Amino acid sequence: MKTVVITGSARGLGLCMAKRFRQKNFNVVISDIKEEMLIKAYEEILSMEGKGKVSYCICDVTKTTDISELINFAINEYKTIDIWINNAGVNQTDKALWELSEKEINLILNVDLKATIISSKLIMGEMIKWNKGAIYNIEGYGSNDAMMLGLNMYGTSKKAVTHFTKALAKESEEKNTGVIVGRLSPGIMITDFITTAGNGEKINLPEKTKKVYNILGDYPDVIANFLVNKMINNKKITCK
Numbered sequence: 001m002k003t004v005v006i007t008g009s010a011r012g013l014g015l016c017m018a019k020r021f022r023q024k025n026f027n028v029v030i031s032d033i034k035e036e037m038l039i040k041a042y043e044e045i046l047s048m049e050g051k052g053k054v055s056y057c058i059c060d061v062t063k064t065t066d067i068s069e070l071i072n073f074a075i076n077e078y079k080t081i082d083i084w085i086n087n088a089g090v091n092q093t094d095k096a097l098w099e100l101s102e103k104e105i106n107l108i109l110n111v112d113l114k115a116t117i118i119s120s121k122l123i124m125g126e127m128i129k130w131n132k133g134a135i136y137n138i139e140g141y142g143s144n145d146a147m148m149l150g151l152n153m154y155g156t157s158k159k160a161v162t163h164f165t166k167a168l169a170k171e172s173e174e175k176n177t178g179v180i181v182g183r184l185s186p187g188i189m190i191t192d193f194i195t196t197a198g199n200g201e202k203i204n205l206p207e208k209t210k211k212v213y214n215i216l217g218d219y220p221d222v223i224a225n226f227l228v229n230k231m232i233n234n235k236k237i238t239c240k
């Protein structure tokens with residue numbers, strides 16, 4: 001039975017992907033910084049049909065010790081990890097760079113970029129020993145160079161995640177690790193993410209943006225089903 005670990009999976013896309021993996025009979029490890037929401041998500045997934053086991057582990061991805069503990073927890077429970085998804089993310093308030101506090105800048109860069117780098121480094125170290133496994137990182141607004149007022153720090157992080165993941169895929173291929181490295185591009189999804197920033201502040205979406213979200217926005221379960229099927233069927237060593 002295969003095992004998947006997903007960061008930031010107490011709600012939104014992460015939770016929807018976890019549910020889909022459960023339906024596909026994976027062992028599923030969900031994790032999040034928010035304990036109460038995580039336990040509720042765990043109970044929800046556990047009540048669904050599925051042959052694998054379900055576990056949860058609290059993990060703040062901005063803390064390296066938490067990431068290490070999540071990896072050790074999953075290995076202790078399931079021996080190896082087949083798919084690791086760096087999904088945890090935070091949005092920024094709708095402000096220009098000079099209106100953001102340094103604290104908010106740090107939060108966005110730490111969750112959206114640094115955590116993806118550190119988690120990838122640590123889990124890669126384990127997967128290399130097994131000579132198998134797959135790491136997926138989530139792209140977002142900015143990955144394709146799009147720019148918009150109020151999304152500078154988020155876009156900067158996601159653009160960097162794209163470069164980082166492509167570069168890691170190349171390293172993995174050249175070093176013959178046997179580990180798949182890929183990017184997931186969910187597009188616009190109607191989740192709490194688009195209305196609430198990582199610091200808890202409400203995001204005031206301009207009318208123009210609301211219209212775009214209404215037309216282009218998808219439900220996270222629809223996107224999750226698509227992405228999970230792609231991951232399960234992906235056999236390419238690197239996924240550029």
Ligand SMILES: NC(=O)c1ccc[n+]([C@@H]2O[C@H](COP(=O)([O-])OP(=O)(O)OC[C@H]3O[C@@H](n4cnc5c(N)ncnc54)[C@H](O)[C@@H]3O)[C@@H](O)[C@H]2O)c1
Nearest residue numbers: 008011012013033060061087088089140187188189191193
């Ligand atoms: N919603 C969109 O339109 C959209 C579009 C493109 C990409 N994305 C990306 O998809 C991913 C999931 O987004 P979502 O819409 O499901 O968001 P969401 O806000 O619904 O879920 C994000 C989860 O990450 C968790 N999280 C935040 N900080 C954390 C931390 N320090 N440690 C651990 N967990 C933490 C939150 O508690 C939450 O459960 C993110 O990487 C996001 O950037 C979202």
